[in-house]
Amino acid sequence: MIAPERLIRGDFIGIVAPAGPIKIENLKKAIPFFEKMGLHVKLGKHIEKVHGYLAGTDEQRLEDLHEMIADPAVKAIIFARGGYGTGRIADDIDYDLIKRNPKIYWGYSDITYLHTAIHQKTGLVTFHGPMPVSDIGKDDFDELSAIMFNQLFKPMTLVYNEKVSSLQTMVPGAAKGELVGGNLSLLASTLGTPYEIETKGKLLLLEDIGEEPYQVDGMLNQLKLAGMLDEVAGIMVGDFAEAESELDPTLTMEQVFFDYFSGLNCPVLAGFKIGHCFPHFAVPLGVRANLSTYTKTLQIEPGVKETSL
Structure with missing residues (x-):
C-alpha cells in the first residue's frame, strides 16, 4: 500500500474530466470551495471539451490526466464528474508514471474504474468522494460532505456510525480487511479485464444510481458467478439512489440484497451514506478498515501520510 502525502495550504490541485462533459457553471461555483481551503486550482486544458457523451476525445482526456500526474506542483487530482468514459482510457494510462509520482486522486461513480485500476497497478490509496461539477457546485452541497475533505490535510482515522445514518444489519459479524469497491455497475464492467476488482479478504463497498x-x-449475479462474493471479508451497502422500478410486479432492492448477501459467511451492513447522495461520507480506498455489525461501525485507517521533509 502506498499512501499519498497530505495536502498543505498553498498546494495546487488539478481538476480534470476523464469521463462525461462538464457544466462549466458548476465548476466555477466549486473552485471557491477549494480556494477557501487555501488551495490553488489548475484546470486541465481540455476540461471544457465535448465529444458526444465524453469530455473530449480519449486522447484529450488522457493528455490532461498525464499532465497533472507529471506536474510536480500538483499534489492532488480531483475528478470533475463521473458519467461515462474512464474505462476507455484505462488501458493507455501510464501507471509507472503514477507510481513514480504518488499523489491524491479523488472522485467516485465512473471514477470507480480508475480507483480499481490505479490501486491494482500501483498499490496507491485513492479517495471515493464528492466531485466539483456533480456535487460541490450544486446549491444543496452539505456541510458533512464538505468536512470530509479535511482527511486530505492530516492523517485521520474515520469512523462511520449511526450518528451519520441509520445502519441495518443484513448478516451479523465483524471483519478486518482492505477497503475496496465503489460503483457496482463499474465494478461489474471490470470483470474479465486486466483491471478486474480483487475482493478476496477485502471489505467491499457497493453503491449505484x-x-x-x-x-x-x-450485476450482483455477475459478481457472484465470477466468484467475487466467495471470499469477501465483508460488505458495506452504500446509497442506491433513483432506484424506483418501472416493472410491475417487481422485487424491492432490499429483497435483491437479501437474495445475494443473506447466505454469505461475512458481515453485511447496509445504509451507508456513501455514493450519489448528500451527505456523502468520503472514504479512502486501499486502506485497512474494521467493520462490525455489533457496534454498527466502520473504522477506516488514514488515507494520507505526513509530508516528507
Missing part, C-alpha cells in the same frame, strides 16, 4: 432492482440483481 439509476439502476432498477432487476438491473442490480443482474
Whole structure:
C-alpha cells in the first residue's frame, strides 16, 4: 500500500474530466470551495471539451490526466464528474508514471474504474468522494460532505456510525480487511479485464444510481458467478439512489440484497451514506478498515501520510 502525502495550504490541485462533459457553471461555483481551503486550482486544458457523451476525445482526456500526474506542483487530482468514459482510457494510462509520482486522486461513480485500476497497478490509496461539477457546485452541497475533505490535510482515522445514518444489519459479524469497491455497475464492467476488482479478504463497498432492482440483481449475479462474493471479508451497502422500478410486479432492492448477501459467511451492513447522495461520507480506498455489525461501525485507517521533509 502506498499512501499519498497530505495536502498543505498553498498546494495546487488539478481538476480534470476523464469521463462525461462538464457544466462549466458548476465548476466555477466549486473552485471557491477549494480556494477557501487555501488551495490553488489548475484546470486541465481540455476540461471544457465535448465529444458526444465524453469530455473530449480519449486522447484529450488522457493528455490532461498525464499532465497533472507529471506536474510536480500538483499534489492532488480531483475528478470533475463521473458519467461515462474512464474505462476507455484505462488501458493507455501510464501507471509507472503514477507510481513514480504518488499523489491524491479523488472522485467516485465512473471514477470507480480508475480507483480499481490505479490501486491494482500501483498499490496507491485513492479517495471515493464528492466531485466539483456533480456535487460541490450544486446549491444543496452539505456541510458533512464538505468536512470530509479535511482527511486530505492530516492523517485521520474515520469512523462511520449511526450518528451519520441509520445502519441495518443484513448478516451479523465483524471483519478486518482492505477497503475496496465503489460503483457496482463499474465494478461489474471490470470483470474479465486486466483491471478486474480483487475482493478476496477485502471489505467491499457497493453503491449505484439509476439502476432498477432487476438491473442490480443482474450485476450482483455477475459478481457472484465470477466468484467475487466467495471470499469477501465483508460488505458495506452504500446509497442506491433513483432506484424506483418501472416493472410491475417487481422485487424491492432490499429483497435483491437479501437474495445475494443473506447466505454469505461475512458481515453485511447496509445504509451507508456513501455514493450519489448528500451527505456523502468520503472514504479512502486501499486502506485497512474494521467493520462490525455489533457496534454498527466502520473504522477506516488514514488515507494520507505526513509530508516528507
